Amino acid sequence: MSKVSFLGAGSWGTALAVMLAKHGHDVIVWSKVEAEVNMLKENREHKDRLPGVKLPDSIVITSNLKEALTDRDLVVFSVASPFVRSVAKEVSALIPEGQKIVNVAKGIEETTLSTLRDILVEEIPQADVSVLSGPSHAEEVAIAMPTTVVVGSASKATAIYIQEIFMNERFRVYISPDIIGIELGGSVKNVIALAAGACDGLGCGDNTKAALITRGIAEITRLGTAMGAKKETMGGLSGIGDLIVTCTSEHSRNHNAGYLIGKGYSVEDALTEVKQVVEGVYSAKAVLKLAQKYQVSMPIVETICHVLFDGMKAVDAITILLTRDKCMEYPELGWLE
Numbered sequence: 001m002s003k004v005s006f007l008g009a010g011s012w013g014t015a016l017a018v019m020l021a022k023h024g025h026d027v028i029v030w031s032k033v034e035a036e037v038n039m040l041k042e043n044r045e046h047k048d049r050l051p052g053v054k055l056p057d058s059i060v061i062t063s064n065l066k067e068a069l070t071d072r073d074l075v076v077f078s079v080a081s082p083f084v085r086s087v088a089k090e091v092s093a094l095i096p097e098g099q100k101i102v103n104v105a106k107g108i109e110e111t112t113l114s115t116l117r118d119i120l121v122e123e124i125p126q127a128d129v130s131v132l133s134g135p136s137h138a139e140e141v142a143i144a145m146p147t148t149v150v151v152g153s154a155s156k157a158t159a160i161y162i163q164e165i166f167m168n169e170r171f172r173v174y175i176s177p178d179i180i181g182i183e184l185g186g187s188v189k190n191v192i193a194l195a196a197g198a199c200d201g202l203g204c205g206d207n208t209k210a211a212l213i214t215r216g217i218a219e220i221t222r223l224g225t226a227m228g229a230k231k232e233t234m235g236g237l238s239g240i241g242d243l244i245v246t247c248t249s250e251h252s253r254n255h256n257a258g259y260l261i262g263k264g265y266s267v268e269d270a271l272t273e274v275k276q277v278v279e280g281v282y283s284a285k286a287v288l289k290l291a292q293k294y295q296v297s298m299p300i301v302e303t304i305c306h307v308l309f310d311g312m313k314a315v316d317a318i319t320i321l322l323t324r325d326k327c328m329e330y331p332e333l334g335w336l337e
């Protein structure tokens, strides 16, 4: 059994911690948020995020970083993307050479366009940093609904090490060397899910949702392959798999925020209403800047940015997307003349 610490005790960190503890691992959960630590200690339950899911007695909750980071086999980064850099800076001096870290958050840093793993590698250069992603809502993982994810790592041995820790009869873990593909899929799908939610809020139908998912994965694939990701990963769990669940699930924070925006809420009001982190809002501008940098067309991302940041109405966004210049579905196919 392994010694695993979680940095970040939101719904995802808590759900994974509960799962690992139930499978016999020695689990410590740390949070920067004092109120969260107190609530978890007092109630042995994350009342805000995962009501009804009891923390096994074996889980240690702490606000002491030294306690959380001494002699651990694996450190899981489960803070929301806007806090990955600050937490990484704070913990770096306590992380030993070769420490295995796995990031489970999804996002792109707006100011640097760095992926979250890039941030961890930059701030904690002595660590061996991997990623875990896929269609996996915390609410379902916490109650052991069958779920599949993929771990991306530069080293096959590390990928297998992390796979061994997380895998159980209800949580299947695949491994892959395509770290950038996994990270981009997980980050960009949140932006597309905002659009899918907005369409639902406007009362659009299943055709619209299918169109967004299909053209969404086309955009993710264009950006991903331009940045060195493999096409296969875009058709995998961290690509189309996560895009489908985020665009369709009642649990999705991004879909729910988009839905409210489609209903006419301001972005601010929608975020207040959803309460938990809506990563697509934090990543949208970064994804658009990446599209410009790599000169790929991402019309859905561009249009949702106008809705989020320039006051465009969601209903007008649909017209704009549908009336763009006529084009081929996949221009690279061409015709043999």
Ligand SMILES: NC(=O)C1=CN([C@@H]2O[C@H](COP(=O)(O)OP(=O)(O)OC[C@H]3O[C@@H](n4cnc5c(N)ncnc54)[C@H](O)[C@@H]3O)[C@@H](O)[C@H]2O)C=CC1
Binding pocket: 007, 008, 009, 010, 011, 012, 013, 031, 032, 033, 036, 049, 078, 079, 080, 081, 083, 086, 087, 104, 105, 106, 107, 136, 137, 138, 139, 275, 276, 277, 279
């Ligand atoms: N909730 C889910 O079903 C899943 C979430 N994810 C990803 O995991 C990440 C975390 O998501 P959730 O747990 O849902 O978010 P959440 O909103 O439930 O929790 C975020 C956590 O970040 C930490 N945090 C908040 N403010 C902080 C600060 N100032 N400094 C340091 N840490 C702070 C806290 O522990 C907080 O609970 C996100 O990137 C999300 O996309 C990935 C898969 C599933």
Ligand SMILES: O=C(CO)COP(=O)(O)O
Binding pocket: 106, 134, 135, 136, 137, 190, 193, 242, 245, 246, 251, 252, 253, 254, 255, 277, 278, 279
């Ligand atoms: O990434 C997720 C599920 O795989 C969570 O998506 P939301 O943040 O939209 O809930």
